[in-house]
Amino acid sequence: MSKSNDTPITANIAQGSVPMYPEPEMLSRDDNTATTESKRWKVVNVQPVRGEPCTDVNNREMRVPMYDTEHSRHIRAHEMTHAKVSPTAKQFDKWLARGYAKAPTLVRCEELRVNVLVAHAGFEPQNHIGDGSEHLAGKRTAEAGDFLSCVLDAIAFRNTNGYAQYLRGVALHQPTWVELLETISKTGEDYYLSILGNSRSHPKLYDTHTRLPLSGFGYVENYAKWVEQQVGALCDNPTGQPQPQPEGKKGEGEGVGEGESDGKSATEKASESLTHDRWGRGTIPKRGRDAMWEELKVSTPSLERNVMGAIGRKRVASATGRNPRRMSRLLTDPERRIFDRTVKGAGGVVLIDTSGSMSLSHDEVMEMVLNAPSALVAQYSGNGNRPNLYVVADKGKCVRELPSPNGGNGMDAPALRWAIGKRQRQNAPVIWVTDGGVTGKGDSWQEDLVMECVALVKRHGIYTCETPEQAVTMLKAMSKGEKVTSIVPSHMKGVYESVTGHELTFR
Amino acid sequence: MATLETTEKLPACWQEVQDALEAGIDRLILFGVPGTGKTYAGLNYGNIEAGAYRLICTDDMTNADVTGCWQPNEHGSWSWLDGSAIRAWKGDSVTGGRLVIDEIDKAGGDVFATLLAMTDSPESAKWEHPQTRQVLRPNSGFSVVMTTNIEQMSELPSALKDRFPVCVRINEPHPSALQRLSEDLRDYARQMADAGERRISLRAFYAFDQLRTALGTKRAAEMVFRDRAKSVVDAIAINTMTPQK
Numbered sequence: 001m002s003k004s005n006d007t008p009i010t011a012n013i014a015q016g017s018v019p020m021y022p023e024p025e026m027l028s029r030d031d032n033t034a035t036t037e038s039k040r041w042k043v044v045n046v047q048p049v050r051g052e053p054c055t056d057v058n059n060r061e062m063r064v065p066m067y068d069t070e071h072s073r074h075i076r077a078h079e080m081t082h083a084k085v086s087p088t089a090k091q092f093d094k095w096l097a098r099g100y101a102k103a104p105t106l107v108r109c110e111e112l113r114v115n116v117l118v119a120h121a122g123f124e125p126q127n128h129i130g131d132g133s134e135h136l137a138g139k140r141t142a143e144a145g146d147f148l149s150c151v152l153d154a155i156a157f158r159n160t161n162g163y164a165q166y167l168r169g170v171a172l173h174q175p176t177w178v179e180l181l182e183t184i185s186k187t188g189e190d191y192y193l194s195i196l197g198n199s200r201s202h203p204k205l206y207d208t209h210t211r212l213p214l215s216g217f218g219y220v221e222n223y224a225k226w227v228e229q230q231v232g233a234l235c236d237n238p239t240g241q242p243q244p245q246p247e248g249k250k251g252e253g254e255g256v257g258e259g260e261s262d263g264k265s266a267t268e269k270a271s272e273s274l275t276h277d278r279w280g281r282g283t284i285p286k287r288g289r290d291a292m293w294e295e296l297k298v299s300t301p302s303l304e305r306n307v308m309g310a311i312g313r314k315r316v317a318s319a320t321g322r323n324p325r326r327m328s329r330l331l332t333d334p335e336r337r338i339f340d341r342t343v344k345g346a347g348g349v350v351l352i353d354t355s356g357s358m359s360l361s362h363d364e365v366m367e368m369v370l371n372a373p374s375a376l377v378a379q380y381s382g383n384g385n386r387p388n389l390y391v392v393a394d395k396g397k398c399v400r401e402l403p404s405p406n407g408g409n410g411m412d413a414p415a416l417r418w419a420i421g422k423r424q425r426q427n428a429p430v431i432w433v434t435d436g437g438v439t440g441k442g443d444s445w446q447e448d449l450v451m452e453c454v455a456l457v458k459r460h461g462i463y464t465c466e467t468p469e470q471a472v473t474m475l476k477a478m479s480k481g482e483k484v485t486s487i488v489p490s491h492m493k494g495v496y497e498s499v500t501g502h503e504l505t506f507r
Numbered sequence: 508m509a510t511l512e513t514t515e516k517l518p519a520c521w522q523e524v525q526d527a528l529e530a531g532i533d534r535l536i537l538f539g540v541p542g543t544g545k546t547y548a549g550l551n552y553g554n555i556e557a558g559a560y561r562l563i564c565t566d567d568m569t570n571a572d573v574t575g576c577w578q579p580n581e582h583g584s585w586s587w588l589d590g591s592a593i594r595a596w597k598g599d600s601v602t603g604g605r606l607v608i609d610e611i612d613k614a615g616g617d618v619f620a621t622l623l624a625m626t627d628s629p630e631s632a633k634w635e636h637p638q639t640r641q642v643l644r645p646n647s648g649f650s651v652v653m654t655t656n657i658e659q660m661s662e663l664p665s666a667l668k669d670r671f672p673v674c675v676r677i678n679e680p681h682p683s684a685l686q687r688l689s690e691d692l693r694d695y696a697r698q699m700a701d702a703g704e705r706r707i708s709l710r711a712f713y714a715f716d717q718l719r720t721a722l723g724t725k726r727a728a729e730m731v732f733r734d735r736a737k738s739v740v741d742a743i744a745i746n747t748m749t750p751q752k
Contacts, residue, residue, distance in 0.1 A: 020738055022742065023735070023738045024742075026695050026739070026746060028694050028698065028746060040702060076741070077745060080741065084745055121744045121750060122750025206748050
C-alpha cells in the first residue's frame, strides 16, 4: 500500500543458506492483472526491522526479509497479504477522496485487517510479528500526550507480538489510556472477525475489486470512520486528550471514558454501533460523502424592507473624537458627548432550517429575521428543482415576502459551509436553527450526514437551537452582548450518542 | 480441422495462434517459456490431416533427421529413409503435412542451413532424392511450426525470421493443458508460467497435484518445490485465506 523510495537496508543471507523468496506472483486479485513479462514482481531483501518491509502493489515491488526464521516468514506473510488485499495507490486515493476517514487512520486500520487476515490464513502474528521497538514507541508517544497517535499505533500493533509491549510503554505515562486503546483496537478486531465469521458477508473481508463498494477495504473505511468519531468524542476538550467523566457519571471503573451505570464504558457501548449490518455497504455512495448531499442552489431575492433598529452601521454620541458634530450636547448632555462614534452591528449569520419537520410559520421566520439586526439571515430547504437556500435579510434589510420552502432538507452541511463562509468577521457568530433532522439527497437519512454536521458545528463553534422562540431569545441575548449557550437538537444528540457513546455538547 | 477451442475464453497469445492457423498461415514461430504447450499446439492444432512430424534440434543432430539417411535393409543392401522434413513435404502424397521443429535455436550450422532450405517458400523449396534423383517439392498444404524457449525474438537469425513472419510469444499454458490440473491450482500454474526467474513449470504443478492427494500439501510441496516449498505453501494459504496442512 505504501512505498518509500529510499534505499532499503538490505540484508545478507548467511553463506550456505538459501534466501526465502516470497511468491507474490502466485497471488490473484480481481482488480489487477496477473503477472506478465512486463509486470513481474521485484522482491528486495531487507532487514526485519520496523519500517523496512513494505509492499507497493502498483509497481509490484516487495521489500521483505528473506531469512529462514519464523519472524521473517511472518513478515513475508504480512506483506504478501498486503499484496493480496490492499488497495493500489490509485484506489487508495479514491477511498481517501470519499472523505469518510483520513489517510493515517485508514493505513493503521488496514494494518489491523491484514494482521487479522494473516492469522485467519493460519499464521501466528500474535507470536511472531514485532521487533521490540514497540515498548519505547508507546512510552514516547504517551509521554508526548499524543492520544490520537497512541490509538492509531495500538490499532496497527493489534494482533501482533508487539501490542502488549506497546500498551506497557503507554501505561508508564498514561495508564488511564490503556483501557481505551484496548477497547478501540479490540472493537476493530472483533468487527473484522465478525465479517470473516459471517459466510453471507458480501464483499468478503479480503475481496479486491475495481468497483470500490465490492472491495473488502470498505470495512477498513467503516472502522477508520468509527475510530475518528471515537477519538473526536473522547478528545472534545481544549487539551485535546481524553478526559475523565464528571464524578457523578462515573461507574464502577474509574478510567477515562468510563461512566455508565451498567459498567460498560462509553467506548464499549459505541462499539456496538460498529456492526456489519448497520454499516451496510450499499448505502454509501461510490463517490463518497459529498455525493450524499443535494447541490446548493442559492437565491438572493431583492431586500427592500428595512429591519427596524437594525442597520449595519450607525453613529452614536461620544465624549471623544475629531469632528464635533453634536455641539448642542454641550448644553443638553451632562457628559458633553459632542463627537460621533461609529458602531458596527454584531453581524453574524443566522441559518434557518425551514424543512417540513421544523413546521415554521411565516411569522416565526419573520420574527427571527427582525431579531437578527445586521446579520445575514438565510433559510434553506431542499428537495426540489427550485433554489434551496434563500438569503432573506442582510445588512439591515430584508425581503417583503418570505419565499415558500421546498419541504425537505437535503443540503444541511453544504448550507452550513456556505453560512460559515459568509461570516463578516472570523469571530462573527453563526446560529443554526434546526431540529437536527439532517437528511441528504432525496431526503435520505444516514448517521454519517448527522455526524458530518456535528463535526462542522464543533469545528466552527456554531450556535444551535431548535425552535424559533429559542432563536429569538438567543438573538436578543447576543445583541445585548450576553453569553449564550447552544441548545443541542435532541435528534442530533441521539445519533451522536448512539455512534460515539458520548454525550453531545455544543458551545 | 483441429482447433484450439476450449470451454474457456482463450488467452490472447493462444487466440493469436488460433487466428493465424485458421487464416491459413503456414509458417509460424511459437516462442516463450517452456511447459506451456507450444509443441502440443504445433502437433495438434490447425490442418494436420496429412500428418504432423516432429523434429527436435540438438547440437549433435545431423541432416539425416531432416532430409533422411541411408540405412541397411533386410536384403543386405541399403535403402533410403526419409527424414521428418521430407515426410512432412510428402504428407499423404496429395496434401503436405505439418513439420514441427522444436528448439530451433539449438540446431547446428549444417542443419540450420538445411532447415532454411526445407522451410523456404514453396516456389523456392526443392530437394533431389539421392536414390531416385527425383526432384521433390513440398505438396500443397505443407506447414511449419517452429518452437523455441528463447524469450526475445531478436536472438533468432534474420534469415529464419524472414521465413516466419508470424511469431507469437506464448506466455501462459493453453487452457486445455490446465484442465488436467485440479481447479484450485490452475491459476497458480498460469501465473507462475511467466514469472521470470521464479517461474514454476506446469509439469511441477502436475506432480504437486498428484502427490498432495496422497501426502498432503506440505509434504508434496517439499518434494516438488524443494527450497521454495514453504513460500509456495504460504502463498497458497494467503491467496485462499485458508490454513494449509
